[in-house]
Amino acid sequence: MKEKPYVVFTINDGGKEESYNVDLEQLRTIVKNASIKDETLNLNLSFNGEILPLKFKKSQLLELIKKTDLKKQIVPKSISNYLVDLTRLLSQKQSTPIKGRDDEIEKVWFYISQKRRNNVFLVGGTDVGKTAIAMEIARQISTNECPKEFYDTRVMMLRPELILKIKNEFALKIVMNKIMEFLVKNKNKVILYMDKAIYMKMDEYFVMMFYAFITKYNIPIITTSSEEVFEEHFFQENIFSKYVNEVYIEEPELEELQPMLQSKIVALQKEYGIKISDEMIKFGIFTSSLSESVSLNPGNVLNIFGKSFLEAKRKGKDYVDKKSVLSCYNSYLKLYSKITLEDKKIIAYHETGHYVAQIMSEHMEDVKIAFVSILPMMDFLGVNSTYRILGKNLNYTKEYMIDWIAVFLAGRVAEKQITDKFSTGASSDLEMANMLAEQMVMKYGLLSDAKDQNRCYVTGENISKSYLISEKKKQELDSEVKKILEEAYKKAEKIIAENKYLLDSIANWLVDEEILTGEQLEIICQICNEEKQGQIAENKEKE
Known part of the structure; x- marks a missing residue:
């Protein structure tokens, strides 16, 4: 004869704990017959011949029933x-x-x-x-x-x-x-x-x-x-x-990753007996795109943290630090170690140019900087990692698009500040800038010629409608693309010229630190602004 399943109640009576077995089906019937509105149930249950009055929340009883049920293996x-x-x-x-x-x-x-x-x-x-x-x-x-x-x-x-x-x-x-x-x-x-x-x-x-x-x-x-x-x-x-x-299931946004991974990171701290600060968690998340998978998927980012904790443990550290995280990107660090100091400086100015144009933009308030790096990643010698604030900007104006193009062109503008010449390092930037300018003209009607502002010259798959475009029209459209690129380039030049002190400061920090997070960059900007205001005040006093 099978023993009836029961629920174990442990009751503390004046400091003395007593355990009682209650028939599972009896308890299930009591909960089932209770009113839907009842959140607390008064139970008079029989324990070994005596009646014991008990009071429980219905949710507690349901949890006890569930735990008891789940002890039973139902799979053959x-x-x-x-x-x-x-x-x-x-x-x-x-x-x-x-x-x-x-x-x-x-x-x-x-x-x-x-x-x-x-x-x-x-x-x-x-x-x-x-x-x-x-x-x-x-x-x-x-x-x-x-x-x-x-x-x-x-x-x-x-x-x-x-x-x-x-x-x-x-x-x-x-x-x-x-x-x-x-x-x-x-x-x-x-x-x-x-x-x-x-x-x-x-x-x-x-x-x-x-x-x-x-x-x-x-x-x-x-x-x-x-x-x-x-x-x-x-x-x-x-x-x-x-x-x-x-x-x-989409790849999460950058700001969603930390709460998503928090419990796993806590588990890693317990497993390795090593701590990690909130600042270093953000650093690990932001720089995870330097890994070979270039992915912000939770599994990839968690893998980076696992390696970082292991490296910190191996080195006998009490905390996961920057070096522990960067050790996960050895293939890129080997390449970086072979780059000359002069080339590192050029890369730093290039990436800082993108950053300065971004933060000085009048219209791109929905874009935030995760980090700026001069460490190589995939085919890039440096990285500006950005993310968008969801819902901040749903429609893009002509002014927004020109600011966006200016950000892409600002890298080579800043680079020219110290080399006085252009290089092939901006090839992907030029590709993106030209693509955006062409889309403004061919797809979105964001051009100066009023008669073409309501025309679209590409299909839904971005294939040119060649049957609509004569040789003369091609020249007109190309002229519009050139105007947009020239306007954006002049804007980038203006921003870089007006913020030369900030450009120099951040570039020098980048050469020393190799990676700067968005928060660190904001601190540098604040310091530079205070120094600039102090210099202005000092000049006024001299006058």
Whole structure:
């Protein structure tokens, strides 16, 4: 005879702790029969022949019931290697909620709540956080933070990589049949999760099973995919396309990364016994684009922090410092070590020119500087890393676009201050400046000729409508592009000339520090402004 499941209550009575076992079903019935409005329940439960009055919050009792339920393994042992109860697993360890993905998580709950077509493909790049969202769904169920209809649900993770290692086809068929039988039997109590949706197409058993789950049994499914795989194998595939829902997981904005990674960074501090300051966390996030993946995806940035903590530990440091973070970019540092001091100075002036033009712009208030670096990255000798304030500017005027072009041209203007000549280092800047100027003329109608201000000479794919453009019109349009570039260049020259002291100061700091964050640059700007104002006041006194 099976022992009835029970909930353990530990009660402190005058400093003495007593544990009592309460029948799980008895407690479940009491909570179920309680009024919806009741937040606190008065319980008179029988313990070993005596009646003990207790008062609990309903949420506490639901949590106790959930914890007791999750102790039970419901997956048959014969398939437990291939089907993992994620909800049960997460309930047994301390886990923290993820941050910054509330909208995406809400969409997942919406889709899997549907009676039909209750599946969701989390689509995005590597390390963007697709798996973390699926894990968060399981975590929320384990703590009753999920929608009420999922309180008694469990997330089951299918492990196709292990299933496909079964070489005997008959043994494989038996395992697949048992998995399918279990999931269909418990279809109202499970959500199926599988990392990498492409596994659905790698074996005929998987194709048939998932097609049945999606079209016949309506078992809630969460899976992940890259954009390329989703577009090719599911979105355009007739068998699946009309049955699937997708949620695109985008790369987060710079300012979203720190709260998103905070709990992971705290865990790294505990693991290595090393501290890290908020300033260094920002430095690590801002400079993560120097890594070979050039990605702000949470997984890539977290990998940078993991290496930084390891390096600090290896060097016997108590804190993660700048050198610990920069050690993650060895391939670029090797190249940097071979650059002469004179060339470093030229790069510093070039990058500072971009920065000064940016902060002195009259119209680009939605753009912020994350950091400026003279360390090589990919094909660039230096970097101005920027990010936009979401919602700050939704439409771009002609003046905004000219300021933007001026920022691209300001690098070579500043570089010329110390070399008195141009170099090929501005090739990508020129490409971007010309592209923006051409778009202003050809696509947006932001040109001086009134008769062409309502014309668009490119298709939606930015392909030139050559049938509309005569040789004479080409010359006219090219003349407009030249006017825009000349105006932007003169603006860049004016900004650099008027801020020569600031340009020199930041460039010298860059040569010494190699990387300056946005906050550090603002401090330098403030100091330079105070010095400039002091000099003006001193000159007035002399007069």
